[in-house]
Amino acid sequence: MCPITTVVPIRPDFSLGFLPVPRLIREVRAAVRTALVAAGREELVDSTLLLTSEVATNAVNACRRSDCTAPVSVYAKWMYGGALLVLVRDYAPGTPHERAWPVGGEGGEGGRGLALVRACATDWGVCRHGHTPGKAVWFRVAAQAAPAAQAAPAAQPGQPTGAQ
Secondary structure (H helix, E strand, O other): OOOOHHHOOOOOOOEEEOOOOOOOOHHHHHHHHHHHHHHHOOOHHHHHHHHHHOOOOHHHHHHHOOOOOHHHHHHHHHHHOOOEEEEEEEEOOOOOOOOOOOOOOOOOOOOOHHHHHHHOOOOOOOOOOOOOOEEEEEEEEEEOOOOOOOOOOOOOOOOOOOOO
């Protein structure tokens, strides 16, 4: 099920449209990085850039295979609890699916994007655009819980507490 009705976040906090051209993925990453840093969410930069890059590249590749020239859109919305929902929408036919590893033999390229999304995202899925061609792949990333501070060993009876 798509977490967003009508496949587009209502009032997204960030949106970007770009032509399905591979060299523009670099610009998408730069824009997403800028938005995360401006929001003070540097802890989400690495995972969000990796996943956005993978999903946007999949959308561009799908468009190129089907001669779809409509822009690809990236939307992002901050969710309750500080998670970030990212949705990448394209108008190419077909539905992406995760492939079994290894794809293309050892060291081969391609086919690992959705496996990375599954491994790194808090949640993810694919939405259809109703009766029109295209789909949206979405994922949610949440900040990792801060590691618990290493607790000082409990003082034994008769032992002083604190640093000496």
